[in-house]
Amino acid sequence: MSDTYDVVVVGAGHNGLVCAAYLGQAGYRVAVVERRDFVGGACITEEVFPGHRFSTASLVTTLFRKEIIEDLKLAKHGLRVLERDPSVTALLPDGRYLTFSSDPAKMRAEIGKFSQHDADAYFEYGAAMRRIARFAEPYVAGGSRRPLFEDIPALKATLQTAAGLDDKDLRLLVGTLFGSAREVLDEWFESEPLKVTLATDGTVGVDGGPSMPGTAYLMLYHQMGTTEDARPSWGQVKCGMGSITRALSAACEEFGVDIFTGRGVKRILLGHCPRAVACRGVELEDGTHIAARAVVSAADPSTTFEKMVDSDVVPASYRAALAGRPHVGVAGKVHLALDHLPEVRGFDGFGEHFRGTLQILPDMDHLDRAHAEARAGIPPAQPHVECSVPSILDPDLAPPGKHIMSMYLQYLPYQPAGTTWDEIRESYLDSLLAYIEPYLPGLTEAVTHRKLFTPWDIEREIGLPGGNLYHGAMSPLDLFAGRPVAGYADYHTPVAGFFLCASGTRPGGGVFGIPGRNASETVRRYFMERRNGR
Structure with a gap:
């Protein structure tokens, strides 16, 4: 490990890797340190069951920018997005369906x-x-x-x-x-x-x-992703969403960036410059110090300042604003290994409707009711369910003749009232499959392995506070100049030389890459201003 870097990036999620790759491409000496034993953050592919590989957290992509793919030459490093057409089939309670196609x-x-x-x-x-x-x-x-x-x-x-x-x-x-x-x-x-x-x-x-x-x-x-006629086109990444961060990792290595996994950051090292407290590097959990002229955190902003930065160097108003940001997670995932495909009500055979998402969508009142139930701590018996079978377009994700199915669920409470997810996990999965069975006949008996991934699990396993996929609320008050804190929406923080680039920064969450790219530009301007004596 080098004694001194120009920049240390904390966290090897997609935004951290995008930021590091752009800075490395520009000629800066960059290190990325990641507490987990692998890169990717929430954008990963994992072998959840033997021989069955899933996009564990982020399931599909629409926002990841084409210019980032081109700038960093990610296609050269294996990134490929598979078109899903039809993209969505909404399955209705009365047996009808609505299929979204790219064909007008x-x-x-x-x-x-x-x-x-x-x-x-x-x-x-x-x-x-x-x-x-x-x-x-x-x-x-x-x-x-x-x-x-x-x-x-x-x-x-x-x-x-x-x-x-x-x-x-x-x-x-x-x-x-x-x-x-x-x-x-x-x-x-x-x-x-x-x-x-x-x-x-x-x-x-x-x-x-x-x-x-x-x-x-x-x-x-x-809509700022690639779109169909009137909605985003959610694409499937070949070999799972982890291919995005694997390609970014390879680009980082090509540009001379050092990536260190299994090396959590204990705190940000601070010093003093003539006018303010300034960042001097990081201290790892094993006591190692890495010196740097600037540090960029790709971790959630609230986590960053709660766990890595001494409270006495940050204005109380800034810390209070971060502490007050809502982090309620409402989304869950279910991953299933299937011995064979189920049927789909209203369709004959196993046709192209399996290429996209099968959504169980009664009406908007139903979504409002499910949200109200989750707010009350009640896991909805009939949540919004989106089912996808990635192994249709990418058979290598499952053993020959087998399939994987991933479900997106909304809304789930962070913790159910009067109990815990660990206590009701299997019974909830039983009731969920019973709800879905009339829409996908034969699904329950096709399942060989299953796993429920709740907001609580997302926090525990990936580190997103509250299990919030966006690193905080995406309401009007939490966007634009207010993301993450009013007056600091340009990736700076109150600490000189310390920057943020996570989904909790502008413009927001999702596998976007824009926070990482924009933060790299902010860091480069910071270095230029220091050279010019400003």
Whole structure:
């Protein structure tokens, strides 16, 4: 291990590796230290059962940026995204279904089964969402701009530009920034199956039902990934989501970055410069000191300052703001090893509907009720369920003739009232499979191994506080200039030379990579300003 680095990155999740790779590519000497014995954070592939490999936490991708893939040459290192078409089939309680396809004619026919008005409006809505996503993206994701609502002159210019949008686009922009998914979708559509399927892109991982203000923003946020006509296209990564972080790790090594796993950070080393406390490196849990001119934490911001930074060097207001950030996790996962495929109600045989996600989606009222139950500590007997079978597109994930199925569940309480997840884990899995069985006949008897991954498990095993997939809430108060703390949305912290790049920073969570890329630009500007004597 080198005595001195330009930068030490704490945490080898996807954002930490993106930040390290860009800095290494720019010629800086960089080390990444990771407490676990492998890289990846929540973006990993694991052999959960013998011969069966799963994307354990993050299941699919839509946000990971093409420019990052190109800049860091990740395809050369094995990264490949498999197209899922059809992408989603919503299975309804009355036996009908709605399938989302990239073929406009098929899509129009599918929606037309429920509403001809919606079949026409769907494409208009999709074009409008793409327009406002392009408008908002520089302010949401850009590294060089100051965040929206912090720079007043820039905000005025933004509002003047927004005033040039036509009335419907302007209403959609305001609605998606501050409204609920239900409000936005009710303005466009009349059929519940279409609305509830689109609404899930706004509620995924969020402690809120589709009627809660702020959920519309996440629909816009996910539009910043590659899109179908009116919704994000969630892609499957070849060999699982861990291929993203494996490719990033290989890029880091190509650019001379040193990666040390099994080396947890105990604290950030601090010193004094003429005007402030400054970062000097890190101390590892084994007592090793690594000196650096700058340190970037890819860990959750609250965890970073609670466990790694002495409290007396950070303004009380900053620490209080981090401590007050909501970290309620509501998403769970179930991983199943299957001896054979189940049937799908409404379909004959084992066709292309297995290529994407099979969602069990009654209606938006159902989602609101499930959210209310979870808020009360009650594991919903009928949660929102999304089932995918990655081994259809990627047979190497399972033994020959076998399959894996991953389920995304929402909403689950962090801890159930009056009991623990360990006490009810198996009985809840039994009831869950019984709920799903009418939609996927034969599933229960096809299962050879199973594992439930609750918000509590996500915190315990991966280290995300509260099991929150986004490193904190994604409500309007927790975005833009307020992420993670007002006045510090540019990846700086109150400690000179100490930066953040996790999903808890701007623009937000998901396998995005933008926080890591933007933070690397901030660190480079910091070094340039120091060279120039500023």
